[in-house]
């Protein structure tokens with residue numbers, strides 16, 4: 001039985017397998033018509049991957065899921081395949097960069113992109129966290145590539161294949177030139193490799209995205225009369241569409257129906273920013289004078305985890321909690337201290353944090 005790869009069309013994770021197959025001279029038959037919610041939820045499919053994700057490889061010895069593992073299986077079909085690294089340490093480094101690529105690059109790209117596509121809640125502090133984490137990883141990668149042409153050794157390995165498939169997806173969806181120019185060695189690496197024949201044969205021409213996609217909440221309603229431009233039918237556009245298949249219709253938040261509060265958040269923010277002395281007598285007192293319990297809920301958050309070294313983690317977790325409690329995606333701001341009063345608008349108009357000490 002031949003190796004059969006099941007996937008959705010133009011899937012970056014399947015590309016890892018197909019590029020590895022090209023480099024290794026291994027034949028892989030492609031079935032790229034998986035339809036999410038239809039063909040990937042059948043009992044037969046779930047026997048191949050219990051969570052119904054693609055890609056999945058059918059082999060004579062049974063199915064394999066997880067794209068890195070599938071790509072590894074394909075490279076192991078060829079003995080002494082240079083894609084796997086030629087020494088023990090190189091083999092370990094190939095695995096190291098494959099894991100780094102998936103958990104530090106691909107994951108952060110997803111955390112940045114998917115909320116913008118409406119795939120998960122869009123929260124500005126969470127996006128900031130994703131971008132900061134991605135930059136940290138790309139800085140490390142850039143530094144490595146400043147003195148190395150490839151991730152491991154002196155020729156392409158599976159680590160490069162995985163990394164390039166992940167980076168290429170970021171370049172075409174969310175990482176603009178303005179963003180990637182901070183990492184010139186990563187740019188050089190990406191463009192060199194995607195133009196290698198074995199990559200090009202699978203991925204095709206790569207075009208870098210010109211602007212970060214607007215978040216769904218800011219998008220204007222689609223015009224049903226607008227004709228699809230032929231450009232939108234390219235394989236690259238199709239892959240983004242795969243991600244867009246999942247968004248569910250946004251339920252209207254009943255809190256939006258409440259009347260506006262008489263407390264103007266900006267008034268207190270101004271008082272807070274302009275108070276330089278006697279902070280508690282002026283700014284905090286002003287807060288209690290202005291506070292409108294009918295329009296806002298007020299929560300005391302006590303941070304018990306190492307008095308938060310990273311304020312962005314604090315943002316991330318607390319804004320996630322606010323979102324879960326109210327279904328609000330409005331900006332939630334926190335000061336750097338560990339303990340806060342958090343003020344959240346019941347109308348979903350805004351929120352702010354009042355330092356408590």
Ligand SMILES: N[C@@H](CCC(=O)N[C@@H](CS)C(=O)NCC(=O)O)C(=O)O
Nearest residue numbers: 011013036052053054055066067068
């Ligand atoms: N870690 C997995 C990720 C697989 C994955 O997320 N696949 C997506 C398409 S790219 C999927 O099948 N989604 C369908 C679903 O979530 O039901 C891999 O590398 O294979």
